[in-house]
Amino acid sequence: MPEQSSLTAQLKPHADRMRVAHLRDLLSADPERFERFSRTGCGLLLDWSKEKLDAVAWESLLHLARERGVENARDAMLRGDLINGTEGRAVLHTALRGGNWAPTQALQEIALEKTRFLRFADDIRAGAIAASDGAPFEHVVNIGIGGSDLGPVMAVRALAPFCDGPSMHFLSNVDGAHAIDVLDGLDPRRTLVLVASKTFTTLETLTNAQTARAWLAETLGEGQVGQHLAALSTNADATAAFGIQSDRVFGFWDYVGGRYSLWSAIGLPLALAIGAERFEAFLAGAHAMDAHFADAPLADNMPVILALIGIWRRNALALVGHAVIPYEERLARFPAYLQQMDMESNGKSVRMDGSPAQDATGMMVFGEPGTNAQHSFFQLCHQGHDVVALDVLIGRRVVGEAVSGRAGVHHTHLMANALAQTRALALGRTLEETRAEMAHEGIALDEIERLAPHRTFPGDRPSTTIVYDQLDPETLGKLIALYEHKVFVESVLWDINAFDQWGVELGKQLAKQITPALADPRLAAAFDPSTRGLIEALLQKEE
Ligand SMILES: O=P(O)(O)OC[C@H]1O[C@H](O)[C@H](O)[C@@H](O)[C@@H]1O
Secondary structure (H helix, E strand, C coil): CCCCCCHHHHHHHHHHHHHCCCHHHHHHHCCCHHHHCEEEECCEEEEEEECCCCHHHHHHHHHHHHHCCHHHHHHHHHHCCCCECCCCECCCHHHHHCCCCCCHHHHHHHHHHHHHHHHHHHHHHHCCCCCCCCCCCCEEEEECCHHHCHHHHHHHHHCHHHCCCCEEEEECCCCHHHHHHHHCCCCHHHEEEEEECCCCCCHHHHHHHHHHHHHHHHHHCHHHHHHHEEEEECCHHHHHHCCCCHHHEEECCCCCCHHHCCCCHHHHHHHHHHCHHHHHHHHHHHHHHHHHHHHCCHHHCHHHHHHHHHHHHHHHCCCCEEEEEEECHHHCCHHHHHHHHHHHHHCCCECCCCCECCCCCCCEEECCCCCHHHHCCHHHHHHCCCCEEEEEEEECCCCCCCHHHCCCHHHHHHHHHHHHHHHHHHHCECHHHHHHHHHHCCCCHHHHHHHCCCCCECCCCCEEEEEECCCCHHHHHHHHHHHHHHHHHHHHHHCCCCCCCHHHHHHHHHHHHHHHHHHCHHHHHHCCHHHHHHHHHHHCCCC
Protein backbone atom coordinates (compact mmCIF):
# COMPACT_ATOMS: atom_id res chain seq x y z
CA MET A 1 0.00 0.00 0.00
CA PRO A 2 1.47 3.40 -0.90
CA GLU A 3 2.37 5.48 2.07
CA GLN A 4 -0.13 8.15 3.11
CA SER A 5 1.14 11.63 2.48
CA SER A 6 2.12 13.63 5.54
CA LEU A 7 -0.30 15.78 7.50
CA THR A 8 1.79 18.76 6.46
CA ALA A 9 1.32 17.91 2.78
CA GLN A 10 -2.38 17.27 3.18
CA LEU A 11 -2.89 20.55 4.99
CA LYS A 12 -0.70 22.58 2.63
CA PRO A 13 -3.40 23.96 0.32
CA HIS A 14 -5.27 25.23 3.37
CA ALA A 15 -2.10 26.57 4.97
CA ASP A 16 -1.30 28.44 1.74
CA ARG A 17 -4.79 29.95 1.64
CA MET A 18 -4.64 30.96 5.30
CA ARG A 19 -1.15 32.42 5.07
CA VAL A 20 -2.53 35.44 3.21
CA ALA A 21 -5.61 35.79 5.42
CA HIS A 22 -5.22 38.00 8.48
CA LEU A 23 -7.09 37.00 11.64
CA ARG A 24 -8.48 40.52 11.71
CA ASP A 25 -10.16 39.89 8.37
CA LEU A 26 -11.31 36.38 9.29
CA LEU A 27 -13.01 37.81 12.38
CA SER A 28 -14.60 40.77 10.64
CA ALA A 29 -15.77 38.78 7.63
CA ASP A 30 -17.81 36.28 9.61
CA PRO A 31 -20.20 37.45 12.35
CA GLU A 32 -20.94 33.80 13.12
CA ARG A 33 -17.31 32.95 13.71
CA PHE A 34 -17.69 32.47 17.47
CA GLU A 35 -20.66 30.12 17.03
CA ARG A 36 -18.84 28.27 14.27
CA PHE A 37 -15.63 27.76 16.22
CA SER A 38 -16.72 27.26 19.81
CA ARG A 39 -18.30 24.36 21.67
CA THR A 40 -19.62 23.78 25.14
CA GLY A 41 -19.55 20.42 26.80
CA CYS A 42 -18.72 18.87 30.10
CA GLY A 43 -19.17 22.25 31.81
CA LEU A 44 -16.44 23.88 29.71
CA LEU A 45 -16.49 26.31 26.81
CA LEU A 46 -13.82 25.91 24.18
CA ASP A 47 -13.41 28.88 21.83
CA TRP A 48 -11.04 28.61 18.90
CA SER A 49 -12.51 31.42 16.83
CA LYS A 50 -9.19 33.26 17.17
CA GLU A 51 -7.25 30.41 15.54
CA LYS A 52 -5.97 31.21 12.08
CA LEU A 53 -8.15 28.86 10.07
CA ASP A 54 -11.42 28.79 8.14
CA ALA A 55 -14.33 26.36 7.87
CA VAL A 56 -12.78 24.52 4.92
CA ALA A 57 -9.49 24.01 6.76
CA TRP A 58 -11.42 22.83 9.80
CA GLU A 59 -13.33 20.27 7.73
CA SER A 60 -10.07 18.93 6.37
CA LEU A 61 -8.70 18.54 9.90
CA LEU A 62 -11.80 16.62 10.96
CA HIS A 63 -11.39 14.49 7.87
CA LEU A 64 -7.81 13.68 8.89
CA ALA A 65 -8.98 12.64 12.34
CA ARG A 66 -11.53 10.26 10.82
CA GLU A 67 -9.20 8.94 8.16
CA ARG A 68 -6.34 8.31 10.59
CA GLY A 69 -8.42 6.26 12.99
CA VAL A 70 -8.69 8.53 16.02
CA GLU A 71 -11.90 6.83 17.14
CA ASN A 72 -10.44 3.32 16.91
CA ALA A 73 -7.28 4.40 18.71
CA ARG A 74 -9.33 6.01 21.47
CA ASP A 75 -11.41 2.87 21.92
CA ALA A 76 -8.27 0.73 21.98
CA MET A 77 -6.82 2.86 24.75
CA LEU A 78 -9.99 2.87 26.82
CA ARG A 79 -10.45 -0.90 26.65
CA GLY A 80 -6.85 -1.59 27.63
CA ASP A 81 -5.16 -2.79 24.42
CA LEU A 82 -1.36 -2.80 24.60
CA ILE A 83 -1.04 0.52 22.78
CA ASN A 84 2.26 1.42 24.44
CA GLY A 85 4.11 -0.80 21.98
CA THR A 86 7.69 -0.07 22.99
CA GLU A 87 7.00 -1.12 26.57
CA GLY A 88 4.30 -3.71 25.82
CA ARG A 89 1.84 -2.02 28.12
CA ALA A 90 -1.77 -0.94 28.21
CA VAL A 91 -2.61 2.69 29.01
CA LEU A 92 -5.36 2.79 31.57
CA HIS A 93 -5.19 6.01 33.56
CA THR A 94 -8.82 6.50 32.51
CA ALA A 95 -9.77 3.37 34.50
CA LEU A 96 -8.49 5.08 37.66
CA ARG A 97 -11.42 7.46 37.46
CA GLY A 98 -14.11 4.86 36.78
CA GLY A 99 -15.83 3.94 33.57
CA ASN A 100 -16.68 0.51 32.34
CA TRP A 101 -14.50 0.42 29.25
CA ALA A 102 -11.52 -1.17 31.00
CA PRO A 103 -10.96 -4.87 31.81
CA THR A 104 -12.79 -5.94 34.97
CA GLN A 105 -9.61 -7.08 36.69
CA ALA A 106 -8.04 -3.64 36.33
CA LEU A 107 -11.18 -1.95 37.62
CA GLN A 108 -11.27 -4.27 40.63
CA GLU A 109 -7.65 -3.82 41.66
CA ILE A 110 -7.99 -0.08 41.19
CA ALA A 111 -11.09 0.07 43.41
CA LEU A 112 -9.40 -1.92 46.18
CA GLU A 113 -6.28 0.22 46.20
CA LYS A 114 -8.25 3.44 46.02
CA THR A 115 -10.23 2.41 49.09
CA ARG A 116 -6.95 1.76 50.90
CA PHE A 117 -5.22 5.04 50.10
CA LEU A 118 -8.30 7.18 50.60
CA ARG A 119 -8.96 5.57 53.97
CA PHE A 120 -5.35 6.21 54.92
CA ALA A 121 -5.76 9.85 53.86
CA ASP A 122 -8.89 10.36 55.92
CA ASP A 123 -7.40 8.51 58.91
CA ILE A 124 -4.37 10.79 58.86
CA ARG A 125 -6.61 13.85 58.53
CA ALA A 126 -8.75 12.70 61.46
CA GLY A 127 -5.73 11.80 63.60
CA ALA A 128 -6.83 8.13 63.70
CA ILE A 129 -3.43 7.31 62.25
CA ALA A 130 -1.13 9.44 64.31
CA ALA A 131 2.55 10.19 64.70
CA SER A 132 4.77 8.05 66.94
CA ASP A 133 3.93 10.17 69.99
CA GLY A 134 0.19 9.68 69.42
CA ALA A 135 -0.53 13.27 68.35
CA PRO A 136 -1.82 14.05 64.85
CA PHE A 137 0.44 14.79 61.90
CA GLU A 138 0.51 18.46 60.95
CA HIS A 139 2.84 18.33 57.95
CA VAL A 140 3.29 15.99 55.01
CA VAL A 141 6.41 15.99 52.85
CA ASN A 142 5.97 14.33 49.46
CA ILE A 143 9.27 13.20 47.98
CA GLY A 144 9.07 12.50 44.26
CA ILE A 145 10.00 13.98 40.91
CA GLY A 146 8.45 14.28 37.43
CA GLY A 147 5.12 12.50 37.38
CA SER A 148 5.44 11.73 41.08
CA ASP A 149 5.69 15.41 41.95
CA LEU A 150 4.32 17.79 39.32
CA GLY A 151 0.70 16.62 39.52
CA PRO A 152 0.35 16.74 43.31
CA VAL A 153 2.21 20.08 43.49
CA MET A 154 -0.03 21.59 40.82
CA ALA A 155 -3.29 20.19 42.20
CA VAL A 156 -2.65 21.09 45.85
CA ARG A 157 -1.94 24.65 44.78
CA ALA A 158 -4.93 24.77 42.40
CA LEU A 159 -7.32 23.59 45.10
CA ALA A 160 -5.92 25.68 47.95
CA PRO A 161 -9.37 26.84 49.17
CA PHE A 162 -10.38 23.18 49.58
CA CYS A 163 -7.23 22.18 51.48
CA ASP A 164 -8.15 21.68 55.12
CA GLY A 165 -5.81 18.82 56.02
CA PRO A 166 -2.17 18.80 57.10
CA SER A 167 0.04 21.31 55.32
CA MET A 168 1.75 19.89 52.26
CA HIS A 169 5.39 20.25 51.27
CA PHE A 170 7.12 18.92 48.18
CA LEU A 171 10.71 17.80 47.82
CA SER A 172 11.89 16.87 44.33
CA ASN A 173 15.29 18.19 43.30
CA VAL A 174 18.43 16.21 44.12
CA ASP A 175 19.99 19.60 44.92
CA GLY A 176 20.56 19.36 48.67
CA ALA A 177 19.38 22.93 49.00
CA HIS A 178 15.86 21.72 48.27
CA ALA A 179 16.00 19.20 51.12
CA ILE A 180 17.36 21.85 53.46
CA ASP A 181 14.73 24.39 52.49
CA VAL A 182 11.83 21.94 52.78
CA LEU A 183 12.87 20.10 55.95
CA ASP A 184 14.36 22.99 57.90
CA GLY A 185 11.77 24.43 60.19
CA LEU A 186 9.57 21.30 60.13
CA ASP A 187 9.25 19.23 63.28
CA PRO A 188 9.96 15.55 62.52
CA ARG A 189 7.59 14.60 65.35
CA ARG A 190 4.69 16.19 63.46
CA THR A 191 5.73 15.19 59.94
CA LEU A 192 4.69 12.33 57.69
CA VAL A 193 7.04 11.60 54.77
CA LEU A 194 5.65 10.07 51.57
CA VAL A 195 8.14 8.54 49.15
CA ALA A 196 6.49 8.68 45.74
CA SER A 197 8.14 6.85 42.88
CA LYS A 198 6.56 4.60 40.29
CA THR A 199 9.78 2.66 39.75
CA PHE A 200 11.34 3.31 43.14
CA THR A 201 14.69 3.52 41.36
CA THR A 202 14.83 7.26 40.65
CA LEU A 203 18.12 8.73 41.88
CA GLU A 204 16.67 12.06 43.04
CA THR A 205 13.84 10.49 45.00
CA LEU A 206 15.92 7.78 46.64
CA THR A 207 18.62 10.29 47.61
CA ASN A 208 16.06 12.62 49.15
CA ALA A 209 14.24 9.72 50.80
CA GLN A 210 17.47 8.58 52.53
CA THR A 211 18.08 12.15 53.68
CA ALA A 212 14.55 12.51 55.03
CA ARG A 213 14.76 9.14 56.72
CA ALA A 214 17.97 10.16 58.50
CA TRP A 215 16.33 13.48 59.44
CA LEU A 216 13.40 11.60 61.02
CA ALA A 217 15.64 9.09 62.78
CA GLU A 218 17.79 11.80 64.36
CA THR A 219 14.84 13.09 66.39
CA LEU A 220 12.54 10.08 66.65
CA GLY A 221 15.03 7.22 66.87
CA GLU A 222 15.23 4.34 64.38
CA GLY A 223 12.37 2.42 65.99
CA GLN A 224 9.81 5.15 65.35
CA VAL A 225 10.72 6.08 61.79
CA GLY A 226 8.33 3.58 60.21
CA GLN A 227 5.30 5.37 61.63
CA HIS A 228 6.36 8.53 59.85
CA LEU A 229 6.86 6.98 56.42
CA ALA A 230 4.65 5.75 53.59
CA ALA A 231 5.37 4.92 49.95
CA LEU A 232 3.50 5.32 46.68
CA SER A 233 4.92 2.96 44.11
CA THR A 234 4.47 0.04 41.71
CA ASN A 235 7.64 -1.60 43.04
CA ALA A 236 6.70 -3.42 46.25
CA ASP A 237 10.05 -5.22 46.52
CA ALA A 238 11.99 -1.95 46.50
CA THR A 239 9.70 -0.26 49.02
CA ALA A 240 10.13 -3.26 51.34
CA ALA A 241 13.91 -3.11 50.88
CA PHE A 242 13.74 0.55 51.85
CA GLY A 243 12.06 -0.52 55.07
CA ILE A 244 8.52 0.71 54.52
CA GLN A 245 5.86 -1.56 56.02
CA SER A 246 3.55 -3.09 53.42
CA ASP A 247 0.41 -1.60 55.02
CA ARG A 248 1.91 1.81 54.30
CA VAL A 249 2.68 1.12 50.68
CA PHE A 250 0.03 2.22 48.20
CA GLY A 251 0.42 0.72 44.79
CA PHE A 252 -0.47 1.24 41.18
CA TRP A 253 0.31 -0.64 38.00
CA ASP A 254 2.45 -0.49 34.89
CA TYR A 255 -0.58 0.56 32.84
CA VAL A 256 -0.46 3.93 34.60
CA GLY A 257 2.24 6.17 33.12
CA GLY A 258 4.13 8.41 35.55
CA ARG A 259 2.81 11.63 33.99
CA TYR A 260 -0.72 10.20 34.05
CA SER A 261 -0.57 8.93 37.63
CA LEU A 262 -2.13 11.76 39.66
CA TRP A 263 -5.35 9.75 39.72
CA SER A 264 -3.69 6.79 41.43
CA ALA A 265 -1.98 6.52 44.83
CA ILE A 266 0.37 9.24 43.52
CA GLY A 267 -2.58 11.53 44.26
CA LEU A 268 -2.34 10.73 47.98
CA PRO A 269 -0.88 14.17 48.84
CA LEU A 270 -3.93 15.75 47.22
CA ALA A 271 -6.28 13.37 49.04
CA LEU A 272 -4.54 14.24 52.32
CA ALA A 273 -4.98 17.91 51.59
CA ILE A 274 -8.62 17.94 50.43
CA GLY A 275 -10.02 14.68 51.86
CA ALA A 276 -11.41 11.56 50.19
CA GLU A 277 -14.76 13.03 49.24
CA ARG A 278 -13.32 15.94 47.27
CA PHE A 279 -10.71 13.63 45.76
CA GLU A 280 -13.62 11.53 44.44
CA ALA A 281 -15.11 14.70 42.93
CA PHE A 282 -11.76 15.34 41.24
CA LEU A 283 -11.85 11.82 39.76
CA ALA A 284 -15.49 12.29 38.75
CA GLY A 285 -14.58 15.46 36.84
CA ALA A 286 -11.93 13.60 34.88
CA HIS A 287 -14.34 10.75 34.27
CA ALA A 288 -16.92 13.14 32.86
CA MET A 289 -14.31 14.28 30.35
CA ASP A 290 -13.42 10.64 29.56
CA ALA A 291 -17.08 9.91 28.86
CA HIS A 292 -17.31 12.99 26.64
CA PHE A 293 -14.14 11.91 24.81
CA ALA A 294 -15.53 8.39 24.39
CA ASP A 295 -18.99 9.43 23.16
CA ALA A 296 -19.07 12.87 21.57
CA PRO A 297 -18.89 13.03 17.76
CA LEU A 298 -15.46 14.18 16.59
CA ALA A 299 -16.75 17.60 15.52
CA ASP A 300 -18.00 18.32 19.05
CA ASN A 301 -15.36 16.38 20.95
CA MET A 302 -13.32 18.85 22.97
CA PRO A 303 -10.06 16.90 23.32
CA VAL A 304 -10.21 16.09 19.60
CA ILE A 305 -10.84 19.74 18.77
CA LEU A 306 -7.92 20.84 20.93
CA ALA A 307 -5.69 18.24 19.28
CA LEU A 308 -6.70 19.37 15.77
CA ILE A 309 -5.86 22.93 16.76
CA GLY A 310 -2.48 21.61 17.87
CA ILE A 311 -1.95 19.83 14.54
CA TRP A 312 -2.97 22.94 12.64
CA ARG A 313 -0.59 25.14 14.61
CA ARG A 314 2.33 22.73 14.27
CA ASN A 315 1.91 21.26 10.81
CA ALA A 316 0.02 23.91 8.83
CA LEU A 317 1.42 27.07 10.41
CA ALA A 318 4.78 25.50 11.43
CA LEU A 319 4.60 27.05 14.89
CA VAL A 320 6.85 25.78 17.66
CA GLY A 321 5.88 27.81 20.73
CA HIS A 322 2.80 26.92 22.76
CA ALA A 323 2.12 29.17 25.76
CA VAL A 324 -0.46 28.07 28.32
CA ILE A 325 -1.75 31.07 30.25
CA PRO A 326 -4.20 30.39 33.06
CA TYR A 327 -5.87 33.59 34.21
CA GLU A 328 -6.08 31.93 37.60
CA GLU A 329 -3.20 32.35 40.02
CA ARG A 330 -3.95 28.99 41.62
CA LEU A 331 -3.14 27.29 38.31
CA ALA A 332 0.40 28.65 38.54
CA ARG A 333 1.92 25.17 38.23
CA PHE A 334 -0.49 23.97 35.54
CA PRO A 335 1.84 24.97 32.68
CA ALA A 336 4.73 23.04 34.27
CA TYR A 337 2.47 20.02 34.71
CA LEU A 338 1.37 20.23 31.06
CA GLN A 339 4.97 20.62 30.02
CA GLN A 340 5.73 17.10 31.20
CA MET A 341 2.41 15.71 30.00
CA ASP A 342 2.81 17.15 26.51
CA MET A 343 6.55 17.30 25.88
CA GLU A 344 7.44 13.94 27.45
CA SER A 345 4.54 12.35 25.57
CA ASN A 346 4.91 13.90 22.14
CA GLY A 347 8.58 14.91 22.10
CA LYS A 348 9.31 11.98 19.77
CA SER A 349 10.60 11.79 16.21
CA VAL A 350 9.98 8.19 15.19
CA ARG A 351 6.73 6.48 14.39
CA MET A 352 5.34 3.39 16.04
CA ASP A 353 7.19 1.19 13.52
CA GLY A 354 10.53 2.92 14.15
CA SER A 355 10.58 4.90 10.90
CA PRO A 356 11.09 8.68 11.02
CA ALA A 357 8.00 10.75 11.75
CA GLN A 358 6.57 12.31 8.59
CA ASP A 359 5.63 15.56 10.28
CA ALA A 360 7.01 17.99 12.82
CA THR A 361 5.79 16.81 16.23
CA GLY A 362 5.46 18.26 19.72
CA MET A 363 5.59 21.93 20.67
CA MET A 364 7.56 23.85 23.26
CA VAL A 365 5.07 24.24 26.06
CA PHE A 366 5.60 26.96 28.61
CA GLY A 367 3.51 29.41 30.56
CA GLU A 368 2.76 31.47 33.60
CA PRO A 369 -0.47 32.79 35.01
CA GLY A 370 -2.00 35.92 33.56
CA THR A 371 -1.85 38.74 34.30
CA ASN A 372 1.78 38.24 35.45
CA ALA A 373 2.84 36.77 32.11
CA GLN A 374 1.73 39.98 30.40
CA HIS A 375 4.49 41.77 32.25
CA SER A 376 7.22 39.32 31.31
CA PHE A 377 7.23 37.41 28.01
CA PHE A 378 4.12 38.79 26.31
CA GLN A 379 6.26 41.42 24.56
CA LEU A 380 7.65 38.62 22.40
CA CYS A 381 4.17 37.17 21.89
CA HIS A 382 2.92 40.51 20.54
CA GLN A 383 5.87 41.78 18.53
CA GLY A 384 8.53 39.06 18.46
CA HIS A 385 9.82 37.51 15.25
CA ASP A 386 8.19 34.13 15.87
CA VAL A 387 4.53 33.49 16.49
CA VAL A 388 3.60 31.76 19.74
CA ALA A 389 0.17 30.13 20.00
CA LEU A 390 -1.68 30.71 23.24
CA ASP A 391 -4.14 28.70 25.29
CA VAL A 392 -5.92 30.99 27.73
CA LEU A 393 -7.84 29.48 30.64
CA ILE A 394 -10.25 31.50 32.72
CA GLY A 395 -13.07 30.91 35.19
CA ARG A 396 -16.35 32.78 35.45
CA ARG A 397 -15.75 33.06 39.17
CA VAL A 398 -12.90 32.74 41.61
CA VAL A 399 -13.46 30.40 44.54
CA GLY A 400 -13.77 32.49 47.67
CA GLU A 401 -12.93 35.88 46.20
CA ALA A 402 -14.00 38.57 48.67
CA VAL A 403 -11.06 40.47 50.07
CA SER A 404 -12.27 43.34 52.24
CA GLY A 405 -15.68 43.34 50.60
CA ARG A 406 -14.17 43.94 47.18
CA ALA A 407 -15.70 40.83 45.61
CA GLY A 408 -15.67 40.99 41.84
CA VAL A 409 -13.27 43.92 41.51
CA HIS A 410 -10.23 41.79 40.92
CA HIS A 411 -12.04 39.29 38.75
CA THR A 412 -13.40 41.93 36.41
CA HIS A 413 -9.86 43.17 35.79
CA LEU A 414 -8.69 39.60 35.33
CA MET A 415 -11.35 38.81 32.72
CA ALA A 416 -10.85 42.11 30.91
CA ASN A 417 -7.12 41.43 30.64
CA ALA A 418 -7.56 37.90 29.32
CA LEU A 419 -9.95 39.14 26.63
CA ALA A 420 -7.81 42.17 25.80
CA GLN A 421 -4.69 40.08 25.28
CA THR A 422 -6.20 37.54 22.90
CA ARG A 423 -7.94 40.37 21.02
CA ALA A 424 -4.71 42.34 20.74
CA LEU A 425 -2.83 39.26 19.58
CA ALA A 426 -5.41 38.51 16.90
CA LEU A 427 -6.16 42.00 15.60
CA GLY A 428 -2.91 43.81 16.22
CA ARG A 429 -2.69 47.50 15.34
CA THR A 430 -1.68 48.68 11.88
CA LEU A 431 0.84 51.41 11.17
CA GLU A 432 -2.00 53.70 10.06
CA GLU A 433 -4.00 53.04 13.20
CA THR A 434 -0.92 53.68 15.31
CA ARG A 435 -0.20 56.97 13.53
CA ALA A 436 -3.81 58.09 13.92
CA GLU A 437 -3.84 57.23 17.60
CA MET A 438 -0.60 59.06 18.22
CA ALA A 439 -1.90 62.11 16.37
CA HIS A 440 -5.01 61.96 18.52
CA GLU A 441 -2.76 62.00 21.60
CA GLY A 442 -1.28 65.24 20.25
CA ILE A 443 2.16 63.81 19.48
CA ALA A 444 4.28 65.82 17.03
CA LEU A 445 4.50 64.53 13.48
CA ASP A 446 8.24 63.76 13.50
CA GLU A 447 7.83 61.84 16.75
CA ILE A 448 4.97 59.90 15.18
CA GLU A 449 7.15 58.96 12.21
CA ARG A 450 10.03 57.96 14.49
CA LEU A 451 7.99 55.86 16.96
CA ALA A 452 5.04 54.50 15.01
CA PRO A 453 6.88 51.39 13.70
CA HIS A 454 7.82 50.47 17.27
CA ARG A 455 4.25 50.92 18.43
CA THR A 456 2.67 48.89 15.63
CA PHE A 457 1.39 45.38 16.32
CA PRO A 458 1.34 42.80 13.52
CA GLY A 459 -1.50 40.81 15.10
CA ASP A 460 -2.58 37.61 13.33
CA ARG A 461 -1.43 35.60 16.36
CA PRO A 462 -3.66 32.68 17.29
CA SER A 463 -5.18 31.75 20.61
CA THR A 464 -7.76 29.38 22.03
CA THR A 465 -9.73 30.25 25.15
CA ILE A 466 -11.12 27.75 27.63
CA VAL A 467 -13.79 28.99 30.03
CA TYR A 468 -14.89 27.10 33.12
CA ASP A 469 -17.22 27.94 35.95
CA GLN A 470 -14.88 27.91 38.93
CA LEU A 471 -11.73 26.05 39.86
CA ASP A 472 -13.08 23.28 42.10
CA PRO A 473 -11.95 19.64 42.28
CA GLU A 474 -14.32 18.55 39.53
CA THR A 475 -13.29 21.29 37.12
CA LEU A 476 -9.60 20.60 37.72
CA GLY A 477 -10.21 16.93 36.90
CA LYS A 478 -11.93 17.93 33.65
CA LEU A 479 -9.20 20.32 32.58
CA ILE A 480 -6.42 17.81 33.13
CA ALA A 481 -8.28 15.01 31.35
CA LEU A 482 -9.03 17.40 28.46
CA TYR A 483 -5.32 17.95 27.90
CA GLU A 484 -4.40 14.31 28.46
CA HIS A 485 -6.68 13.24 25.63
CA LYS A 486 -5.59 16.15 23.45
CA VAL A 487 -1.99 14.97 23.73
CA PHE A 488 -3.06 11.40 22.94
CA VAL A 489 -5.08 12.36 19.86
CA GLU A 490 -2.14 14.34 18.51
CA SER A 491 0.11 11.32 19.01
CA VAL A 492 -2.34 9.17 17.04
CA LEU A 493 -2.29 11.65 14.16
CA TRP A 494 1.51 11.76 14.23
CA ASP A 495 1.70 7.96 14.68
CA ILE A 496 4.09 8.28 17.62
CA ASN A 497 3.96 6.54 21.01
CA ALA A 498 2.82 9.09 23.60
CA PHE A 499 3.40 6.72 26.48
CA ASP A 500 7.10 5.90 26.55
CA GLN A 501 9.99 8.25 27.41
CA TRP A 502 13.24 6.75 26.16
CA GLY A 503 14.63 10.23 25.68
CA VAL A 504 15.23 10.65 29.40
CA GLU A 505 17.48 7.58 29.67
CA LEU A 506 20.78 8.62 28.13
CA GLY A 507 21.36 11.49 30.54
CA LYS A 508 20.65 9.19 33.49
CA GLN A 509 23.21 6.66 32.20
CA LEU A 510 25.86 9.30 31.66
CA ALA A 511 25.29 10.77 35.13
CA LYS A 512 26.15 7.33 36.53
CA GLN A 513 29.40 7.35 34.54
CA ILE A 514 30.30 10.90 35.55
CA THR A 515 29.62 10.50 39.30
CA PRO A 516 32.87 8.55 39.99
CA ALA A 517 34.91 11.10 38.02
CA LEU A 518 33.75 13.79 40.44
CA ALA A 519 35.43 11.82 43.21
CA ASP A 520 38.49 10.85 41.17
CA PRO A 521 39.16 13.41 38.39
CA ARG A 522 41.64 11.06 36.69
CA LEU A 523 38.61 9.16 35.42
CA ALA A 524 37.57 12.30 33.51
CA ALA A 525 40.21 11.48 30.90
CA ALA A 526 37.68 9.14 29.30
CA PHE A 527 35.27 11.96 28.48
CA ASP A 528 35.12 14.54 25.70
CA PRO A 529 37.25 17.69 26.21
CA SER A 530 34.28 19.88 27.07
CA THR A 531 32.97 17.58 29.81
CA ARG A 532 36.53 17.05 31.06
CA GLY A 533 37.12 20.80 31.25
CA LEU A 534 33.89 21.36 33.13
CA ILE A 535 34.66 18.58 35.63
CA GLU A 536 37.99 20.26 36.36
CA ALA A 537 36.32 23.65 36.69
CA LEU A 538 33.70 22.32 39.11
CA LEU A 539 36.30 20.61 41.25
CA GLN A 540 38.58 23.66 41.43
CA LYS A 541 39.31 24.80 44.96
CA GLU A 542 38.26 28.35 45.73
CA GLU A 543 40.96 30.85 44.68
O1 LIG B 1 8.00 7.96 39.60
P1 LIG B 1 9.40 7.64 39.22
O2 LIG B 1 9.58 6.22 38.80
O3 LIG B 1 10.35 8.03 40.32
O4 LIG B 1 9.77 8.51 37.96
C1 LIG B 1 9.82 9.89 38.00
C2 LIG B 1 9.98 10.48 36.62
O5 LIG B 1 11.26 10.19 36.13
C3 LIG B 1 11.50 9.64 34.86
O6 LIG B 1 12.78 9.99 34.44
C4 LIG B 1 10.51 9.99 33.78
O7 LIG B 1 11.05 10.89 32.86
C5 LIG B 1 9.21 10.55 34.28
O8 LIG B 1 8.20 10.16 33.40
C6 LIG B 1 8.88 10.08 35.67
O9 LIG B 1 7.65 10.64 36.06
